[in-house]
Amino acid sequence: MQAENKKNNIKTLSLGCRLNALEAEKIQNMLAGVIDTAIVVNTCAVTGEAERQSGQTVRKLARENPSAPVFVTGCAATRNPELFYQIPNAIVIKNADKMNIGAYADGLASAPCDFGTSKDIKFNHPAPRLSKQYIQVQNGCNHKCAYCVTRLLRGPAISFAYNDILTDARNAVKNGFYEIVLTGVDTASYARDGMLISDICARLLHDVPEIQRLRISSFDPASPEIFKIIDLMHSDKRMMPHMHLSMQSGSDTVLRSMGRRHNSDTVRRIVNHAGSDITFSWDIICGFPGETEELFQETTDLIRETRPIKIHAFPFSARPGTVAYDMPNQINRAIARTRVHIITGMADEIRAEFMSRQVGQYVPVLVEENNIARTPHDIDVKIVGKSITARTICNVKLVDISDDKYIGELA
Secondary structure (H helix, E strand, O other): OOOEOOOOOEEEEEEEOOHHHHHHHHHHHHOOOOOEEEEEEEEEOHHHHHHHHHHHHHHHHHHHHOOEEEEEHHHHHHHHOOHHHOOOOOEEOHHHOOOHHHHHHHHHOOOOOOOOOOOOOOOOOOOOOOEEEEOOOOOOOOOOOOOOOOOHHOOOOOOOOOOHHHHHHHHHHHHHOOOOEEEOOHHOOEEEEOOOOHHHHHHHHOOOOOOOOEEEOEEEEOOHHHHHHHHHHHHHEEOOOOEEEEOOOOHHHHHHHHOOOOOHHHHHHHHHHHHOOOEEEEEEEOOOOOOOOOHHHHHHHHHHOOOOOOOEEEOOOOOOOOOHHHHHOOHHHHHHHHHHHHHHHHHHHHHHHHHOOOOOOEEEEEEEOOOOOEEOOOEEEEEEEEOOOOOOEEEEEEEEEOEEEEEEEEO
């Protein structure tokens, strides 16, 4: 995701998670009026491939813009700053300093290049027009999952003050955003001033009645808060009936080896509590060390039983510095990729079955760009007929399915 500032010649490019994109926007606003020309790249290191792509992207941008400062921040810049030190016009800002404007000024002052005059920037990364507003409620994580490098790079969990979150929400609806998504590194762990994440959701819906749709970006299924969030979905239709769970596996043995705090029975209880009107999507790591065919089968069995409508499956990536990096019984990468393919195919079938059952229903959707909208269950709808302004919430009839999208007609 990218953001572009019109007042200053500051470009931002965010790699990886949605939180990175939100932080890039905050950095851009912070630098506005202080630095005239710069590129900011918020990097990712969740996998080895993500780190490699971060380095490749920064090198390309720096090569195309030799007279512009390229601020490199985020997890790859924090984990492996040497990857960027060799680039003359790259200035590394580690995660701990990414929201400290002094770090950018100091980096600029000590850079070997002359950045004294404003320059045109070659930057072929147009910013998307977002129809929903993401609001960060916390940062960092206190858990010790064996595979995760992000917690090492983001630091301990810190929850933001409710008044700041409330201000962001009010500003969002003032600016025409009627769907808000709460995000963080471990959103489920929010705890401040006697409030937990379910309290934040309930308070926002009460204090900002203009909010028409509220979501949480991702959730740890081990948190008891998930049952309160589901209760809120049942009691207030503005709380969208879909949640993304950071599952990682459906095998209890693998989950224990990962250091996760939930098991397959936790997921069954969540799904039973939710009922048929609430849907889930998952993250799944395939090929974690020690994941035998039998243990992988436990994951596919749980998928068939609990029916998540979308799964982001990806092969295990051994990250230096994590417990899993040196674990025995590492799985061949080709086997992990095959398992990704199997799970993705299963999820596609479940999603198609769910979508087919919804055809003929009337649903409220949030319009994004080019008449593509989102249902409460976070599925695309192509609205036929007249053009509809982005950020509009309207009712459509789901009349057909094409290319994993509903076809909708205005009600």
